Amino acid sequence: MIFKNVTRLTWVLKPVLVLSLMLVTLVSHATFDAFDFGGDSQLEKRFWQISETVRCPKCQNQNISGSNAMIAQDMRKKVYQLIMEGKQDDEIYTYLVDRYGDFVMYDPPVKKKTWLLWFGPLFILMGLIAVWYRKCFGGSVNSQSASRDEALTEAEQKRFLKITQDSSGHSTSDEGRKA
Amino acid sequence: MMEEQKKSNKIILLAPFLLFLAMLGVFWYSMGKGGGSSVELPSARLGKPVPAFELTSLLDSETRVTAEDLKGPLLLNVWASWCPGCYTEHGFLMVLQKRGIPIVGLNYKDERQDALAFIEKFKNPYQQIIFDVDGSLGFDLGVYGAPETYFVDSKGTIKHRHVGIMSEALWEAEHGAIWRGLSE
Numbered sequence: 001m002i003f004k005n006v007t008r009l010t011w012v013l014k015p016v017l018v019l020s021l022m023l024v025t026l027v028s029h030a031t032f033d034a035f036d037f038g039g040d041s042q043l044e045k046r047f048w049q050i051s052e053t054v055r056c057p058k059c060q061n062q063n064i065s066g067s068n069a070m071i072a073q074d075m076r077k078k079v080y081q082l083i084m085e086g087k088q089d090d091e092i093y094t095y096l097v098d099r100y101g102d103f104v105m106y107d108p109p110v111k112k113k114t115w116l117l118w119f120g121p122l123f124i125l126m127g128l129i130a131v132w133y134r135k136c137f138g139g140s141v142n143s144q145s146a147s148r149d150e151a152l153t154e155a156e157q158k159r160f161l162k163i164t165q166d167s168s169g170h171s172t173s174d175e176g177r178k179a
Numbered sequence: 180m181m182e183e184q185k186k187s188n189k190i191i192l193l194a195p196f197l198l199f200l201a202m203l204g205v206f207w208y209s210m211g212k213g214g215g216s217s218v219e220l221p222s223a224r225l226g227k228p229v230p231a232f233e234l235t236s237l238l239d240s241e242t243r244v245t246a247e248d249l250k251g252p253l254l255l256n257v258w259a260s261w262c263p264g265c266y267t268e269h270g271f272l273m274v275l276q277k278r279g280i281p282i283v284g285l286n287y288k289d290e291r292q293d294a295l296a297f298i299e300k301f302k303n304p305y306q307q308i309i310f311d312v313d314g315s316l317g318f319d320l321g322v323y324g325a326p327e328t329y330f331v332d333s334k335g336t337i338k339h340r341h342v343g344i345m346s347e348a349l350w351e352a353e354h355g356a357i358w359r360g361l362s363e
Contacts, residue, residue, distance in 0.1 A: 057323040070288070071322075071323040078318065098223060099223055103220050135191075
């Protein structure tokens with residue numbers, strides 16, 4: 001019984017552990033160029049926010065803050081310029097998307113074209129949760145079948161009784177001899 | 180009952196392997212399709228006019244060039260002396276020039292001296308070269324590397340963008356048809 005609970009516990013904990021490991025990310029900045037925000041930390045914060053959420057078209061798995069490709073540098077410069085010109089965040093995003101397309105947004109708009117991108121992972125996750133749930137709490141059906149499997153057949157019961165009776169008989173007779 | 184459970188366990192054990200095979204298939208497919216390290220992005224400027232600009236000519240810094248000068252049909256070829264692919268592509272651009280196809284060069288983020296040396300050494304396939312030293316027109320076009328080639332029609336509308344080196348094989352396969360489509 002204890003053993004059974006332990007295995008169930010590990011089945012519950014394993015995915016939790018794996019999922020929490022997935023949450024660990026290593027954030028990197030490629031700060032090669034220094035921009036002067038005149039000490040305005042609010043502007044600087046916006047700059048980093050935008051350059052971390054815009055994808056580099058050349059080095060396709062990096063954001064423009066993490067890449068030193070020429071185009072990423074130019075895009076950072078442009079973001080800086082636009083911020084200093086007093087443009088709002090969505091104006092800056094629109095400016096970049098007009099030129100480089102939806103691709104540069106890590107947060108692409110929900111369209112027919114991007115539907116699978118948005119909801120595909122959700123379906124996979126739901127499937128995994130279903131499998132995991134069945135495995136852990138695998139319903140009464142499984143545990144019942146397990147106990148039925150563990151139940152002894154008539155012949156086994158007779159043998160079990162015989163063994164236990166025999167052994168108890170031996171022990172008493174042993175004790176009897178000793179006494 | 181026991182048998183059934185064993186079966187479902189077996190399927191679960193096989194799942195990672197099947198997933199691995201599926202991913203292998205996807206990667207294999209996209210490798211063949213991309214032919215290289217990165218995917219060619221569709222241009223956000225397709226069907227739109229060449230953005231307004233005012234720059235000078237590489238060969239004559241007194242000459243102004245604007246979007247008005249880019250009424251095609253013509254090819255707008257983004258190049259630079261620092262771009263290795265542009266050396267490879269140059270030969271085919273000369274071929275296109277001989278066939279009478281007008282090509283405008285967009286010298287992208289280059290040094291004037293280096294660009295002029297390139298043209299002097301390898302000959303000039305362009306009818307005009309726009310000197311875009313800080314890449315401002317390039318940025319407005321959505322250029323993210325060189326070479327890139329834009330197919331511009333008679334109204335100055337961008338009809339197609341090719342990222343990477345153009346060649347005879349590509350011209351026969353797709354670019355020739357796109358070019359002929361520009362004059363229709």
